Amino acid sequence: MTPAYSLLRTASxxxxxxxxxxxxxxxxxxxxxxxxxxxxxxIPGKMLAEMSKKGMRAESPVLVRIFKQESELEVWxxxxxxxxxxxxxxxxxxxxxxxxxxTMNGDRQAPEGFYHVSxxxxxxNSQYYVSFNLGYPNRLESALGYTGEALMVHGACSSSGxxxxxxxxxxxxxxxxxKALSSGQDRFQVQAYPYRxxxxxxxxxxxxxxxxxxxxxKEGYDAFELTKQQPKVxxxxxxYVFNTEFLGGDPTNPLAACPATATPPxxxxxxxxxxxxxxxxxALAENKxxxxxxYVDGGMHPTFRSLLKKDGADKLAARxxxxxxxxxxxxxxxxxxxxxxxxxxxxxxxxxxTSGD
Numbered sequence: 001m002t003p004a005y006s007l008l009r010t011a012s013x014x015x016x017x018x019x020x021x022x023x024x025x026x027x028x029x030x031x032x033x034x035x036x037x038x039x040x041x042x043i044p045g046k047m048l049a050e051m052s053k054k055g056m057r058a059e060s061p062v063l064v065r066i067f068k069q070e071s072e073l074e075v076w077x078x079x080x081x082x083x084x085x086x087x088x089x090x091x092x093x094x095x096x097x098x099x100x101x102x103t104m105n106g107d108r109q110a111p112e113g114f115y116h117v118s119x120x121x122x123x124x125n126s127q128y129y130v131s132f133n134l135g136y137p138n139r140l141e142s143a144l145g146y147t148g149e150a151l152m153v154h155g156a157c158s159s160s161g162x163x164x165x166x167x168x169x170x171x172x173x174x175x176x177x178x179k180a181l182s183s184g185q186d187r188f189q190v191q192a193y194p195y196r197x198x199x200x201x202x203x204x205x206x207x208x209x210x211x212x213x214x215x216x217x218k219e220g221y222d223a224f225e226l227t228k229q230q231p232k233v234x235x236x237x238x239x240y241v242f243n244t245e246f247l248g249g250d251p252t253n254p255l256a257a258c259p260a261t262a263t264p265p266x267x268x269x270x271x272x273x274x275x276x277x278x279x280x281x282x283a284l285a286e287n288k289x290x291x292x293x294x295y296v297d298g299g300m301h302p303t304f305r306s307l308l309k310k311d312g313a314d315k316l317a318a319r320x321x322x323x324x325x326x327x328x329x330x331x332x333x334x335x336x337x338x339x340x341x342x343x344x345x346x347x348x349x350x351x352x353x354t355s356g357d
Contacts, residue, residue, distance in 0.1 A: 027085070040124040041171035043179060049087075055080035056087065060184035062176060063230055065119075065294075066153075066163055069195035069338055070101055071301035073153070073163065073334075075176055082128065083228035090173065090302035092290035093320055094164040094328055098337075099194040100210040102136060105147040108160055108297065111136040111192055112213075114220060114233045114240060118187040122178055129155030129167045129323060130174040134190055140235040141253035152192075156325040159298060159316055163192075166320040181323075189230050197221040199279040201289035215280065216240055222273045243269070296332035308333060 043058055053120040067073075071092040083357060097109035111134060120140040121133040131154035137146045141183040148161065165173070177188055194210070195201045199217040205211065220242045221232040234241045236251035236258035246261040264270075300308070308316045313330040326335065 002119040007039070008014075022226055024222055024240065025049065040178065041175045043129060043175045044172065047176070051077065051087065052089065053320070056085070057306075058176075058179050060180065061185045062188045062232075063223075063224075064153075064173075064177070064182040064188065064190045066190065067196055068095055068112070068193070068299060069201070071095065071299045072171070073165065073169075075173055077176075077180075084224070084230065085228065086177070088172075090165055090169045091302045091303050092163055092165055092299075093316075094298065094300055094330060094333060096157040096159040096298035098159055099205065099208065100143075101145075101146070101160060101213060102148055103146045103150070109148075110159065110163055110195055110298070111141075111148075111151050112162055112217065113138060113141065114231075115190040115192065118185045119178075119181040120213070122174065122181070123152075124155055124174070126144060126152070127323070128152070128162075128170075128325065129321065130163065130171055131155070131340055132177065134192070138235075140238075140254045142242065143235070143301060145237065156321040156323055157300075157304065158328040159323045160328065168320075189233075191220065191224065193217060193221060199276070199283040202280045203283035206284045206287055214275075217275060218276070218280070222276045223269065226272050270337055296335040296337070297329050298332060300333040302336075305333060306334060 029205040048058060054077075056077045056079050063076040064085055065074040065076070073090045073092055075087045075090070077087045079085040095110040096212040097107065100109065102104075103108035103111060113136075115134045115136065115138055117132050117135060121135060123131045123133070131152040133152065134151045136148055136151040151160040153170065153173070154162055154164055155170040157164055157166075164170075180188060194205070194214060194217075197214070200216065202211070202218065205214070208214075216239050220231050220233065220240060223229075223242050231242045232244070234244060234246065234250050236246075236256060236257055241258060243265045244258075244261055246258070247260045247262045251259060304316065304320070307319065308327065308330060312317070313327040316330075317327050318324050
């Protein structure tokens with residue numbers, strides 16, 4: 001072996017290791033691989049049958065909700081009544097960081113807020129099977145100086161700021177949202193929350209510095225829960241504002257005070273949202289306990305945590321993804337930071353408690 005050939009071979013190996021390292025470093029490396037060529041996933045027949053059963057069409061608009069504490073992702077679709085109904089809830093294998101918004105590049109935080117995903121943000125050849133970009137930072141986050149890029153929902157059980165599901169799960173989600181976008185929906189909304197925004201959960205996190213931000217998120221959460229319609233999201237006054245029409249059109253400066261409203265939000269809806277605020281105030285006044293009993297890094301759905309504990313990280317990685325990416329920080333994933341906290345799953349956390357139209 002000549003010295004020149006040896007040097008070239010060493011450089012090639014280093015380049016390969018660098019590529020692997022970049023892939024494992026998190027979601028910023030979520031780009032297409034040259035040697036990956038696969039047809040985009042299609043909606044399974046079983047899922048099409050489920051849509052039909054629920055009065056939905058494959059072409060109808062879609063909406064996604066994400067909950068960190070519960071490690072769940074929900075897919076909603078418009079049904080024959082013209083409202084969003086829950087299609088399916090998917091367990092998430094891994095998310096990183098902690099509860100709270102992402103504010104800077106490298107903080108490992110999975111984002112929280114309201115995002116809108118268009119067809120150009122879908123990646124059928126992701127390193128993590130398939131993926132879609134959440135669009136972080138959004139207009140509000142950019143104005144606030146938050147940094148970061150390429151925050152994804154993708155396959156494999158590895159996260160450095162992303163939301164990771166099984167290949168099967170993300171493939172199904174990808175096929176559903178892709179069909180809606182190719183059938184006339186301009187973009188779909190993603191609502192990313194720290195937890196299901198009940199008064200009980202808010203009270204469990206009453207001492208968290210992010211509580212004021214979460215109370216704003218809850219306004220959008222409540223608007224959707226109470227109407228099953230996608231909330232219109234504006235940004236002004238350094239916050240999200242929902243279902244409001246402003247004089248002169250939508251505000252263009254997220255940091256400036258909100259302009260005068262042209263059409264106030266629906267008074268009945270606002271009354272119900274105000275009632276929810278009162279429930280939160282009462283719960284905050286009563287609750288004195290902290291929700292956190294342990295914390296290392298991010299979360300994992302209990303289903304996957306049980307498999308990780310039973311079979312180990314390598315077997316879990318192989319089981320949920322054909323790519324077999326290593327589980328990110330498996331020791332941290334085993335430490336459930338919400339032990340003893342009631343984690344209610346499923347939809348209807350407000351509307352099933354509220355009477356009237």
